[in-house]
Amino acid sequence: MDQDSKALIKELRHAGLSSQAIKAAWPSWWDDDAASSPSARAELRFALSRKLGLSPQSLLGEKVEFVWENDVRFKNLTAGDRIERGAVASFGAAVARLLLRATPAVRSMETVTASDLRKAILSGRPLVDLVGLISACWGLGVPVIHLRVFPLRAKFMRAMVVAVDGRHAILLGRDAFYPAPIAFTLAHEIGHAALRHIGNGKALVDVGDPSYGGNDEEERDADSYGLELLTGSAQPTITTNIENFSARSLAAACIEAGPPRGIEPGSLALCVGYTQNNWIIANAALRHVYSERKAVWTEVNALAARELRWDDIGEESADYLRSVMSADA
Numbered sequence: 528m529d530q531d532s533k534a535l536i537k538e539l540r541h542a543g544l545s546s547q548a549i550k551a552a553w554p555s556w557w558d559d560d561a562a563s564s565p566s567a568r569a570e571l572r573f574a575l576s577r578k579l580g581l582s583p584q585s586l587l588g589e590k591v592e593f594v595w596e597n598d599v600r601f602k603n604l605t606a607g608d609r610i611e612r613g614a615v616a617s618f619g620a621a622v623a624r625l626l627l628r629a630t631p632a633v634r635s636m637e638t639v640t641a642s643d644l645r646k647a648i649l650s651g652r653p654l655v656d657l658v659g660l661i662s663a664c665w666g667l668g669v670p671v672i673h674l675r676v677f678p679l680r681a682k683f684m685r686a687m688v689v690a691v692d693g694r695h696a697i698l699l700g701r702d703a704f705y706p707a708p709i710a711f712t713l714a715h716e717i718g719h720a721a722l723r724h725i726g727n728g729k730a731l732v733d734v735g736d737p738s739y740g741g742n743d744e745e746e747r748d749a750d751s752y753g754l755e756l757l758t759g760s761a762q763p764t765i766t767t768n769i770e771n772f773s774a775r776s777l778a779a780a781c782i783e784a785g786p787p788r789g790i791e792p793g794s795l796a797l798c799v800g801y802t803q804n805n806w807i808i809a810n811a812a813l814r815h816v817y818s819e820r821k822a823v824w825t826e827v828n829a830l831a832a833r834e835l836r837w838d839d840i841g842e843e844s845a846d847y848l849r850s851v852m853s854a855d856a
């Protein structure tokens with residue numbers, strides 16, 4: 528690789544971007560001939576700026592500057608987390624804007640209540656599961672993808688919601704081997720969007736595990752919204768007649784009690800874990816709820832690939848989105 532590109536990569540790494548993100552954003556037309564052309568080198572910088580959310584000047588010799596640096600709020604960030612906020616915000620915002628360009632606007636998610644959304648999902652399927660949630664989002668013109676490429680080395684991010692002109696895009700971060708944890712996260716993020724927690728042109732990033740009864744009001748409200756969406760009640764009262772239930776008995780109880788109430792059994796197990804603050808048993812129960820163990824992101828992104836209007840964004844942007852959605856992370 529030429530010296531100029533090497534220096535550019537070093538600069539981007541130094542600003543906090545992972546080599547994975549830089550690689551995904553690097554244009555496929557780049558080659559030795561391009562490296563020797565000043566106009567191609569300028570075009571390379573503009574392409575990287577657009578895709579990574581950098582200010583256009585910043586790669587033309589000035590300091591790397593992230594456009595969305597000050598427009599992101601992090602939830603549950605602990606003091607020990609050292610994060611390049613600008614890199615996360617700008618990368619996510621750039622991807623979200625691309626997704627929105629490839630997704631027809633239907634209606635804003637703002638002011639959609641949990642009970643209306645739950646009813647809408649239940650009109651087409653017997654229970655509110657992950658596929659039902661994702662389909663409802665796409666139906667409202669809200670793209671949902673799982674990020675396979677991260678701006679940072681550490682995959683600390685649970686999910687991110689970006690708001691642009693009344694529209695939202697949801698980027699899922701941490702993956703799971705069963706659908707319920709992702710449904711739980713997605714329902715919470717839908718809550719942030721519907722409750723208007725994200726100002727226009729801003730983003731919200733959820734970090735770490737969902738925690739019960741935290742002192743952040745928005746987090747509690749998004750949790751309540753999510754619980755109502757998943758179970759029909761913002762404060763589900765879950766009583767079990769088994770003392771010290773095991774993972775297996777919890778799973779059996781959820782398989783029996785969930786579906787008649789339109790509740791996906793895995794989600795019900797997590798609700799028990801959430802309300803009783805016992806994630807260990809709840810997560811262990813999932814092994815007995817589902818018949819197979821499979822990385823959930825593959826299904827999330829397969830749905831997205833079918834919904835996105837790839838032709839609306841041009842080949843280079845489409846290539847970029849595809850690598851963000853499919854790279855081996």
Ligand SMILES: [Zn+2]
Binds near residue numbers: 602715733745
């Ligand atoms: Zn949150």
